[in-house]
Amino acid sequence: ALCGCVQTRSTVPIIQCSRSLRRAMLIFQIGTNNWQRQGEFAPGSGILHASFHDSMNNMPGVKSYSIYPSKKQTNPEDDPTYRVFKIEHDIPICESVSPNSSYRWHSMTEEQYDAYLKRLENEICQFMDEVEAKEGKEFDYLISHHAFTNAMTAAQIVERRHKEGKTKLKHFNFVHGTALKMYIKEKEGDPEYPMRFLTKCQGSGVFDGLSKTSGVWVNSEDYIGKFLDCFPSYPKERCVFSRIGVNQKTFCNKGSTVAADLAKHLQEEDQPKVASIKRLVTFVGKFADWKRLDAVLYAAKEYEATFPDLGTAIVGTGPPEAIAMYEGLSKSLGLQRTVFLGPKSQDVLAELFSMSEVGMFPSYKEPFGMVFIECMACGTPTIGANSGGPTEFVKPGQGVLVEEEADWRTEPGMKRLGSKVAAQVTKALQMNWKRSMGASCVDFVTTNFSTLAQVRGMLSNMEDWSSGAEVASCFRDFTGGSQISKQQLLQLLNKLLPGRSTTACEQMLESSGALLGEAVDYQKFLAFLMQA
DSSP states (O other): OOOOOOOSSSSSOOOOOOOOOSSOOOEEESSOOOOOOOTOOOOHHHHHHHHHHHHTSSSSSSEEEEEEEESSSOOSSOOTTTEEEEEESSOOOOSSSSOOOOBBGGGSSSSHOOOOOOHHHHHHHHHHHHHHHHHHHHOOOOEESSSHHHHHHHHHHHHHHHHHHOOOOEEEEEEEEHHHHHHHHHHHHTSSSSOOHHHHHHHHHHTTSSTTOSEESSSTTTHHHHHHHSSSOOOOGGGGEEOOOOTTTTTSSOOOOOHSSSSSOGGGGGGGGGGGEEEOEEEESOOOOOHHHHHHHHHHHHHHHTTTTTEEEEEEEOHHHHHHHHHHHHHHHHOOOEEEEOOHHHHHHHHHHHHOOOOOOSSSBBBOOHHHHHHHHTTOOEEEEBGGGGTTTTOTEEEEEEEEOTTTTTTTHHHHHHHHHHHHHHHHHHHTTHHHHHHHHHHHHHHOOOOHHHHHHHHHHHHHHHHHHHHHHHHTTTTTEEEEHHHHHHHHHHHHHHTTTTHHHHHHHHHHHOTTTTTHHHHHHHHHHHHH
8 A cells, every 4th residue: 555644633743654565576677688488498597587587477476577688589379578679689698608699798789788678677667658558557666687778677677667656666686696707807808798788787876875776685695795885875674685595385305216217308419428428427518618617527537437327417508619519528528428418408408417316516706506506406416616605505414515726717727617517416426315315405405495485575575675765755745844753753664564573663764863852854865765
């Protein structure tokens, strides 16, 4: 319900407010990557966006609408809650390589870049107008994915709608790792990433303070500092770690086995290898250097010699030259039971994880490591590297992180890293980690990495971060003089902020500098709330 602030017929105005901050929400999300549908493989941020969207729409009192880009996909015929931002080229990417695209933002001209953002803004505004006409209410919250073009576009949309008199919309950003990596490479002077987009994003003011972005989530605690290094004027208290969730209806133990189910996922030329594979270990990732697939292949060279029944499944893809390089390395190493499966859907990944003894993901400074969580959810332990996001959650009960290799970009360093991975694979098979750790992996994910829990946390954040503006809106309707009694104000705050104690409300009042004995300068308090 909207705020109902009224004055009674009394010599001292009394403010009553019927607002409940736990009200129905209308949310719009702007995605950077495609969802996994119509036969198109999706990267992690696209899968996460779709999961957020579906989870929100399965919650009472919450409605989410979304848009995301794709060259291949079309609008759904049976679901009006999302649309495709149709593009004629591959999805622009921040990095040098992606499973779906090698078309980089840095390759765009300024005219192409500006046209992309403006068309995106216009299509979103049109979609939002249509939804509001149907729903009979305005959007409350706008979530942009990635701290880059979508964030700047969202800020433009908020400003545009405010000029149209639609002032309730607030913008929030979910930071994924790739844009920050691009900014860091620009700062470091990497020749592949000339300084361009960090200064553009900084110049837009989207992260200068709270006026354009009311809160920020990051998918790794390590990335809070990296985000603030890029945008030092953004309030640290509004930049929080959001623990990534996984859909356990999709990622769970499927009961699949190597003997019964592996062959259907193999390419034709690899079918003869099935007979010799009784056990399986699996790598999933895009073919980028920092994913360090070559370390997995060097590891396979060692453990194939120790375990003649052990196979290695390689899931993922990249540019043609990367595919040729890694497949060529596999052949030059003489690997007998290593198979390249290409990109696979989430359902197939769950089958592969379920039949595997262990998952191997030795990335360098992985921003989060969603694939670890997906693998664990299927009851399969994991092996990674001791850097980046996985250091925050991979514990001895769910797998191991091998020590980093400083010279991993050299062939000898990568071979040493491969040996470390091979040693852990050997240990995992000898000690039967699958049997001893499988149940604890599933329990760990259920307790700590539910998508529903993550979305609930985000909704709570948005309400909390918006509460100052909510109270301020109530005050705008109060016109009975320049002051309000302290007692009345506390009564109002208790109604608006039911989760806050009276002591916390008193501390807020004292911090505002608006307290005048037993009275409050409400204009000064209003200014304090809007600033906070």
